[in-house]
Amino acid sequence: MTSAADPVIKATMLAKTFGATRALDGLDLNVAAGEVHGFLGPNGAGKSTTLRVLLGLIRPTSGVVRVFGLDPWRDPVNVHRDVAYVPGDVSLWPNLTGGEVIDLLTGLRGGADERLRRTLIEDFDFDPKRKARAYSKGNRQKAALIAAFARPARLYLLDEPSAGLDPVMDTVFRSQIRRVRDDGATVLLSSHILSEVEQLCDRVTIIRSGRAVETGSLAELRHLRRTHFRVEGGADPVRLAAIPGVQGVRANGTAVEFDADAADLAPVLAAVAAGGVSGLTVSPPSLESLFLRHYSDRNGQAR
Amino acid sequence: MPGVVRLALAQARRDRVLLPVWILGIALLGFVTATAVATEFDAESERAAIIGVAAVSPAFLFLRGLPDGTGIGAVVFFQGYAFTAVLAGLMSTFLVIRHTRADEELGREEIIGSLPVPRAAPLAATLLLGAAANLVLAASVAAGFAASGLPGTGAVTAGGAVGAVGVFFVAVAAAVAQVMPSGRSANGAAAGLVGAAYLLRGIGDAFGSPSADLTQVTSGWASLFSPIGWGQRSRPFSDADPVPLLVLTGAAAVVAVAVLVVRSRRDLGGSLLPERAGRERAGAGGTSFLGLAWRLQLPTLIGWCVGAAVLGALAGGLGPVVTDAVVGNESLKELIGRLVPGSRAEIIDVFTAALLGIAGVFAAAAGVQAVLRLRAEEVEGRAELLLAVPRSRARWLGANLVLAAASVTVVAAVAGTAAAVGLSLSGTGNPPGALLIGAALAHVPAAAVFLSATAVVFAAAPRLCIPVGWGLLAGGLILGQFGELLRLPSWVQDLSPFRHSAAMPVEPFDPAAALALTAVALLGAGIAVYLIRRRDLAA
Ligand SMILES: Nc1ncnc2c1ncn2[C@@H]1O[C@H](COP(=O)(O)OP(=O)(O)OP(=O)(O)O)[C@@H](O)[C@H]1O
Ligand SMILES: [Mg+2]
Numbered sequence: 001m002t003s004a005a006d007p008v009i010k011a012t013m014l015a016k017t018f019g020a021t022r023a024l025d026g027l028d029l030n031v032a033a034g035e036v037h038g039f040l041g042p043n044g045a046g047k048s049t050t051l052r053v054l055l056g057l058i059r060p061t062s063g064v065v066r067v068f069g070l071d072p073w074r075d076p077v078n079v080h081r082d083v084a085y086v087p088g089d090v091s092l093w094p095n096l097t098g099g100e101v102i103d104l105l106t107g108l109r110g111g112a113d114e115r116l117r118r119t120l121i122e123d124f125d126f127d128p129k130r131k132a133r134a135y136s137k138g139n140r141q142k143a144a145l146i147a148a149f150a151r152p153a154r155l156y157l158l159d160e161p162s163a164g165l166d167p168v169m170d171t172v173f174r175s176q177i178r179r180v181r182d183d184g185a186t187v188l189l190s191s192h193i194l195s196e197v198e199q200l201c202d203r204v205t206i207i208r209s210g211r212a213v214e215t216g217s218l219a220e221l222r223h224l225r226r227t228h229f230r231v232e233g234g235a236d237p238v239r240l241a242a243i244p245g246v247q248g249v250r251a252n253g254t255a256v257e258f259d260a261d262a263a264d265l266a267p268v269l270a271a272v273a274a275g276g277v278s279g280l281t282v283s284p285p286s287l288e289s290l291f292l293r294h295y296s297d298r299n300g301q302a303r
Numbered sequence: 304m305p306g307v308v309r310l311a312l313a314q315a316r317r318d319r320v321l322l323p324v325w326i327l328g329i330a331l332l333g334f335v336t337a338t339a340v341a342t343e344f345d346a347e348s349e350r351a352a353i354i355g356v357a358a359v360s361p362a363f364l365f366l367r368g369l370p371d372g373t374g375i376g377a378v379v380f381f382q383g384y385a386f387t388a389v390l391a392g393l394m395s396t397f398l399v400i401r402h403t404r405a406d407e408e409l410g411r412e413e414i415i416g417s418l419p420v421p422r423a424a425p426l427a428a429t430l431l432l433g434a435a436a437n438l439v440l441a442a443s444v445a446a447g448f449a450a451s452g453l454p455g456t457g458a459v460t461a462g463g464a465v466g467a468v469g470v471f472f473v474a475v476a477a478a479v480a481q482v483m484p485s486g487r488s489a490n491g492a493a494a495g496l497v498g499a500a501y502l503l504r505g506i507g508d509a510f511g512s513p514s515a516d517l518t519q520v521t522s523g524w525a526s527l528f529s530p531i532g533w534g535q536r537s538r539p540f541s542d543a544d545p546v547p548l549l550v551l552t553g554a555a556a557v558v559a560v561a562v563l564v565v566r567s568r569r570d571l572g573g574s575l576l577p578e579r580a581g582r583e584r585a586g587a588g589g590t591s592f593l594g595l596a597w598r599l600q601l602p603t604l605i606g607w608c609v610g611a612a613v614l615g616a617l618a619g620g621l622g623p624v625v626t627d628a629v630v631g632n633e634s635l636k637e638l639i640g641r642l643v644p645g646s647r648a649e650i651i652d653v654f655t656a657a658l659l660g661i662a663g664v665f666a667a668a669a670g671v672q673a674v675l676r677l678r679a680e681e682v683e684g685r686a687e688l689l690l691a692v693p694r695s696r697a698r699w700l701g702a703n704l705v706l707a708a709a710s711v712t713v714v715a716a717v718a719g720t721a722a723a724v725g726l727s728l729s730g731t732g733n734p735p736g737a738l739l740i741g742a743a744l745a746h747v748p749a750a751a752v753f754l755s756a757t758a759v760v761f762a763a764a765p766r767l768c769i770p771v772g773w774g775l776l777a778g779g780l781i782l783g784q785f786g787e788l789l790r791l792p793s794w795v796q797d798l799s800p801f802r803h804s805a806a807m808p809v810e811p812f813d814p815a816a817a818l819a820l821t822a823v824a825l826l827g828a829g830i831a832v833y834l835i836r837r838r839d840l841a842a
Binding site for chain 2: 104
């Protein structure tokens with residue numbers, strides 16, 4: 001069907017409008033086989049909408065989507081054969097027990113791996129005998145996660161999967177992601193939890209207003225950021241400001257603060273050393289600042 | 304209680320389209336009936352003739368109510384009251400459950416519960432809204448009657464009789480909402496009580512005793528147990544009497560206070576029917592669309608079957624008895640013989656056919672509800688989980704349509720079987736029991752048309768499918784019950800599928816019509832399956 005080199009998910013210029021709302025507005029998304037791909041963006045950015053398009057639950061207004069090389073709108077059944085999905089808002093059948101829900105969902109996909117099912121129920125400390133009506137939010141989430149993980153899939157589409165899980169259950173969830181990645185599966189993980197993204201994801205895509213504003217490995221993204229310097233001593237602000245890639249130089253008492261392009265720090269270090277240093281703080285670009293900037297930047301300009 | 308009025312206004316805002324549609328629809332039905340009677344039965348002698356026939360036909364008494372004189376208003380009230388009261392009851396129960404148990408189940412009441420208002424304030428607000436809605440309904444019905452030229456006192460009393468039944472069911476539904484664990488089960492139970500009120504009145508009226516001139520009938524005791532029967536006792540157009548209506552409203556007030564007390568003492572989400580632990584593993588069939596549909600629909604289906612069994616038993620068991628009670632009246636025998644055409648057996652057949660016709664509507668309703676379950680699955684987000692599996696949407700829809708069609712058949716079969724059993728218990732060998740089962744099943748093709756129409760709307764315009772699905776069924780029912788009376792052109796009456804299925808045992812079975820209806824139903828199902836692939840999943 002597809003060779004290993006083909007991306008598992010390939011979306012090009014994807015647009016989706018709901019009446020006057022443009023939920024997706026020219027989104028590009030590529031997820032390679034075997035990759036755990038973080039999918040981030042502020043509330044209402046279009047993450048859940050993208051996942052629904054990838055499943056063929058809704059039809060894109062324009063653009064091209066391929067999952068395993070297939071068009072999910074035209075051929076949902078064949079796409080779903082190898083997909084496990086956890087929706088962002090897990091709603092279960094109130095009069096079915098958790099165990100019955102898991103059996104229903106895995107059964108419709110072809111049947112659970114019994115050993116996996118048992119371990120998952122144990123690891124997630126889940127009571128499968130209770131009616132879904134009586135489950136807490138976290139327990140509903142667990143039911144959906146167990147149903148997703150209890151049968152191996154080639155692609156896991158997870159929409160804020162750890163929402164509502166306590167920290168212990170969160171580690172169980174993360175170990176499951178590692179397990180499926182080690183089995184060679186691909187994961188698209190929409191999340192608002194940066195530590196989770198940092199720990200699990202090989203690459204990330206950040207979307208805002210239905211458009212990808214950044215995509216790449218975390219290292220690459222960091223690379224694009226500026227490193228923050230605070231130098232105490234005799235550093236010369238004028239000389240520093242003249243170095244290409246240095247910005248926002250300001251003297252602050254005896255200290256000088258500035259941001260430098262992380263790609264080329266050698267001339268900066270030379271200039272700092274030349275002035276004499278009594279104290280030095282260098283902060284790497286934090287993911288948080290990176291994301292916050294994307295999230296809060298309202299003018300639509302990346303970087 | 305502080306906050307009640309604000310909450311009631313907020314709830315009214317949610318219902319700003321739905322309630323006016325209900326109220327205007329009911330008032331319009333009254334207005335149209337009144338105008339039709341005034342023009343079609345202009346002469347007193349004509350009205351005396353139909354009232355005379357009605358007074359001694361148990362089928363009429365059961366379905367419509369008590370004749371109460373030969374004035375235009377009296378004829379209108381006789382023809383339309385019982386149905387209008389059922390509609391008022393359903394409007395009220397759906398209104399109350401929507402804002403109480405359904406909201407509670409979906410977690411919406413929790414956020415209200417965190418506001419600085421007493422625990423029972425949302426319920427009190429709903430009761431207030433329900434009372435206000437029924438007041439407006441009463442006024443609208445009265446205005447409709449008055450506009451069609453009926454006397455003022457009668458119009459107001461008749462409006463009051465409809466509104467009082469509505470108010471009573473507001474309180475009853477509020478009580479049901481405390482008992483049942485889910486919105487769906489509460490709606491089912493409350494609507495079932497409305498149906499029971501109609502049936503009890505029907506039994507009482509069918510056992511009624513006609514006056515010497517056959518212009519009035521006094522009902523039997525059974526209708527004392529029915530709020531609809533109480534409303535009827537106000538006799539708006541002969542001897543208007545508000546006391547029964549005051550009794551109804553008073554009873555509603557007592558129930559309402561009790562319910563408020565219960566609510567302020569109970570947990571959020573708590574009900575008198577607690578949840579038990581269930582099975583850890585899905586049984587056989589628990590991993591297929593059809594199995595899931597069966598699991599989800601079973602409790603509802605049982606409810607419909609119980610209703611159908613009661614109706615069927617009445618159709619079979621009551622027919623001979625009431626016919627003898629009415630027609631066998633020695634002092635009136637000669638008069639009746641002239642008025643009512645046909646033999647005793649034929650009168651029984653008319654009664655049976657009429658009730659089994661209602662059973663056909665029941666069966667259709669069970670099917671429509673099974674199809675609308677799909678919409679609930681979609682709106683409440685479970686379809687999203689379900690349709691991410693490697694099965695096509697067509698299979699999902701198809702499985703539910705199969706189950707809906709099976710529900711229709713089962714409900715009809717239960718009604719027919721109960722009728723056959725009832726008939727044999729009442730000791731009448733004619734018509735044969737098997738014929739009654741056939742008579743009930745004869746309505747299945749017509750009922751199937753309704754469920755496939757609902758499915759087409761679900762596939763094409765999902766947001767409309769709940770009002771349109773029920774609206775079509777109500778339309779079919781109204782065409783069937785009022786089409787002749789209103790002298791609607793026959794092509795309009797022919798729009799109702801029920802008109803094309805044979806009213807056995809009065810009419811012979813019509814295989815061609817049954818086949819045509821089945822073909823239409825299958826065509827609709829095919830269109831729905833084709834269309835469902837072509838739309839977004841939409842909340
Ligand atoms: N069925 C719908 N009808 C109308 N608008 C919709 C629909 N679904 C999504 N939207 C709109 O599309 C936009 C994207 O929504 P989406 O749910 O994809 O965001 P999200 O990135 O998942 O947000 P969150 O982080 O809050 O989950 C929002 O503005 C939302 O209001
Ligand atoms: Mg989302």
